[in-house]
Amino acid sequence: MTELEKQKIIKLRNGGYGYIRIAQTLGMSENTVKSFCRRNSLCGENKSAVKIKDSGCRCRQCGKKITQTAGRKPKVFCSDSCRIAYWTANQDKVVRRTAVEFECPVCHEKFKDYPRNNRKYCSRECYIKRRYGDEP
Numbered sequence: 001m002t003e004l005e006k007q008k009i010i011k012l013r014n015g016g017y018g019y020i021r022i023a024q025t026l027g028m029s030e031n032t033v034k035s036f037c038r039r040n041s042l043c044g045e046n047k048s049a050v051k052i053k054d055s056g057c058r059c060r061q062c063g064k065k066i067t068q069t070a071g072r073k074p075k076v077f078c079s080d081s082c083r084i085a086y087w088t089a090n091q092d093k094v095v096r097r098t099a100v101e102f103e104c105p106v107c108h109e110k111f112k113d114y115p116r117n118n119r120k121y122c123s124r125e126c127y128i129k130r131r132y133g134d135e136p
């Protein structure tokens with residue numbers, strides 16, 4: 001999908017077009033349009049033309065309904081304070097949930113990292129020590 005196509009979808013969506021109409025207008029598949037709109041929480045304003053769940057147009061933090069401005073980037077939060085509150089709360093969660101304490105098998109130094117990184121050593125020096133047998 002090109003940047004221009006994305007812009008067009010956003011414009012049409014904000015103008016109240018349904019997925020099928022946008023797909024037909026731009027000659028794209030309905031699924032492409034649909035998933036793009038979902039990812040970008042494009043709600044559309046014209047309720048008679050667009051049947052979407054309310055939840056997409058509500059503030060992620062407080063659940064208040066958001067009025068989207070046509071032609072503008074769709075809003076996810078009703079206000080700046082809600083946006084900040086949401087990200088502060090979630091950042092905290094992410095860090096607590098995924099960062100794990102590991103012990104370096106070479107120098108027994110403790111370090112924190114994410115399990116998906118598969119890191120075993122605290123530093124490159126320790127990795128090299130273990131790798132090339134520079135350890136007693």
Ligand SMILES: [Zn+2]
Pocket residue numbers: 059060061062063064077078079082
């Ligand atoms: Zn809010």
Ligand SMILES: [Zn+2]
Pocket residue numbers: 104105106107108109121122123126
């Ligand atoms: Zn180490």
